[in-house]
Amino acid sequence: MRIARSMLYTQSINGMNGSMNTILRLSEQASSQKRINRPSDDPSGAAMVLDLQEHINSLAQYDENINSAKGWLDTANEQLGTISKTIIRMQELANQGATGTLTDKQRGLIAKELRELQVQLIGLTNGDYAGNSLFAGAAIDSPAYEVGLGATVENAKPTLVHSVKGDAKKTIAIKFPVPTATTNVGDVAIPFKYSEDGGKTWKDATIPAGVTDTLSVRLGGVEVNFKKGEQIKQDTTMRIRPAAIYKGSIDGEAKASYYGVNPSLDPVARGEFKTPIAIRIENDPSVSIPGTTPVPTPPAPAVGDIEYSYSLDNGASWIRATASADKFLNIPGGQLDLGGTGTLTKGEQFVVKPIDSAIRIEISAGNSVQVNSVGSNFFGGLYADKMTGATGPANGLSPEKNIFEVVGNLIASLEMDDQDGVKKCLGNLKLANEHITTETGVLGGRQNRLSFALDAHGKSKISTQSRISAIQDVDVAKISTESERAQYIYKSVLSTSAKVMNLSLLDYLR
Template identity: 35%
Template sequence: MRVTQQMLFSRYIYNLNSSLTSLMDLNLKAQTQKNINKPSDDPTGMSRVLDHRDTLRSLEQYQENISTAKGWLGAADESLMQVSTIITRAKELATQAATGTVDGDNREQISYELRSLFEQLVGLSNSEFEDKTIYSGHKVDGKAFEEIMWLTTNDDTFGSSVDFTVNGSSNTTVLVQFVDESGTVAVGDNMNLSAAGVRYSVDGGDTWLTDGSISFTGTQGTLNLPSSGTSVDFHSDAVVKNNDPNDPSVADGTWMWIRPSARYIGDDEDQPPLVDKLGSGVSQLSATASGSFLSQNVTVRIDNSSAVTMDQEINYSYSLDGGINWVTGNVAQADTSANSATLGVANGGILTLASNGTNQLQPGQQFVIRPRSADIELDITSSERITLNSVGKDIFGGIYMDPDTVLSAGGAALTLGSSNAGRVFHSNGAPKMAISIQGDDEYSKNLFEVMGNLVAFAETNNQTGIQQCLANLSEAESEINNAMATIGGRENRLSISETIVEGLELNENSLVSAIEDADVSELMTELAQQQIVYESVLRSTSMIMQLNLGKFI
């Protein structure tokens, strides 16, 4: 075979390029200390590295979420610790004011600090983290609480029987007494509110004003107190007890305190969830939901091939993602309840259907269960979420208007009053006003109501009322401590999750390193060897390329 110069040259160039390419690859690996710098270096290895990097990015997001959650929960923990400190101070002041060794002047002096403490509590209930309110549910851009005026009475019949709306505001407690101006009703006897006269004090009972009046138009009445800056609308007539016209200190009649409180204006998670009905004939059905639905809407669909009554077997499906995916094959067994049916859905929730004109269910009817949601949650591991915020009314209490009441008004503006709002932690059967009766104390763990009453009783020199508030302060403090324990538990979960995520991150980095990183000592050896190979190729090529026929002629 004849070997031409061109063949030799081509082979030399190929060998040079191959050696140089290998040397450059090793140089690149030496610079990056990575075995894999491009997919062609190790396609399988590169695929594994990319998978691990995706996992690392997820772990980094978990770390960021944990850091954010620490900020939220740390702010909540700190604010509640300050609240606990304020309650401790309020108990000290209440203990002083509840004793018989202090007089009205002393209680007045104590009341100044108590009102300041009340205002501090409102400020702490509106605590923020990164300009987001932490106690208002999803409504993070606004305040959780606002100061309002509410009522307390020493007459439980009056406090339970009449709805009211307090208008205006006052920097001091307004003490109101109802009196008979006709002189025909004995002290302590009943009379109608619409026929009563009124006297009131804005300086704790030191002086009494008589320029107030009660006027009724039909069933609607207004208590006007011109010098106080407040008035009260009553939405029906009521029975009150006559006070001694000559001695305001005698408590045989009906007294009323117009005093500070706070209204919660955030979200809640109260039961039951709302249920929307869709499909033919649903107007003749009633639907209610109970149990646990977490924070997501659940859609329930009737799947029978034809109409069925509620005592027959009902086939149904439910969806947790708005109808994209359905959990099918659910069956409510036939029973003897002809006018109601109970369907179980995910997470322990129950949908109860009842007749409201018909007991038939039609194929395709849908019921959308909308649980109230206030939690802001973040993923802290692949299988765990944590709640950042809290529902303020479930911690501090206050006065709350149910959002269903707002919806039922059809967009009309509502003025806060006892007909559309109530005291948190007090059942629907409880008096609409706070009650203060000697020997029959009203239990309350509603911090803002307890503190509001404490301010009122200190400002009006009411030793019995202060004693009642002192007992209730301990109940409210227990509620705050429970909230602190809940937040502390979440913080402990964060610490554990952070340790887990850090361990997973270390493991993933080790796996990536094992695949991707080069062995430096081995790499240096290969690089030295390749340099020798390249230099040998250059030297041998140079020697052979110098040989030609002319040198042998």
């Protein structure tokens, strides 16, 4: 086989380049302390490192979420601690007010301090984190409560008073010295007496007769709206006293949407709904609101009726129903007020969707923590129905655990010099405070979950980093030995190549 001189040069250069590449590769690994500096170094190892690094990045994002959630819950916990101290002070004042030796003037002074504490309590429940309301449910862009007035009704339904508006510096007492045993609001004018000075003096007033849903009476700077049709007895009494009006969202509340061409409709859902409900108009071809005679198609609906269907499973199945066109559409969980007049056409739809009052932050894959709270579940208060405007105790709490209503009645009892009423409120204050303490424990449980998740993430990061190091990092002793060996080989290649290059044909012939 003939060996050309060009082949010697090529082989020598290839040997030198190969040895140099090995030296450069080992030098890079020694410098970076990593075995894999680019995907081509170890494709499968590089892919595994990328997956593990992605896991670490996701843990870093979850840690940011946890810190944000901690901010929410820590702030809420601090607010609840101050709220608890405020309630303890209220209990101290109630204890003083229940003492039999106190005069009405002394009880009045205690009531003044309680009014200030109630305003402070409302301010604390309106606490926020980074501008987001802590206790307003999903309505995080507005305060949870506002100062208002409520009515405590005795010997009649609480719904006798539809709502109270205005401002009163002191409790207003109302009594009905009517001649008959029972009278319905609106049927006739109903005289009554009211006192603005704790029952010392009384003034005359009258609930007018009328056909409207509510009938209003002005008592100084206060407007009391009575519900038409409610019964008043001879021994019916009431007190108009301080209250807190809850403005946030509540569990079970729902938003109604209309999908049709009638611009005057603004539907409102009333009730408590667990799942979305679709409502479809079935009148052919149309029906008016309030109802007129629809075009008859067999079987013809009654004059003025709305034929509709509702679905609880996203339209997979429908249930037929009928309603008078000037009333609500009954659906599971409540009713749908069509909210306007005009024409409904066959096929038009409404959708009622429950509002989720909880705001949740994801702290790990498939695991989230609620960071806000529904204030009415903690503190109660009064809630104004968004459709009718009727004001009543917020759902979810018994009267003795509704701290704002308990405090309102306590103030009224002190201003009316009602020692028995003060004693009753004192017991309820204790129950309300115990309820808030229990709810605070729920927040504490959420905080513990965050701590556990943060600890788990830290351990997972350490484990993952160890796995990455095992795949990617170099063995320093091994790389040092291989580097020395590569340099020795390179020097040998240089030496051998130099000697070969000096050979000529004369050397061969000799």
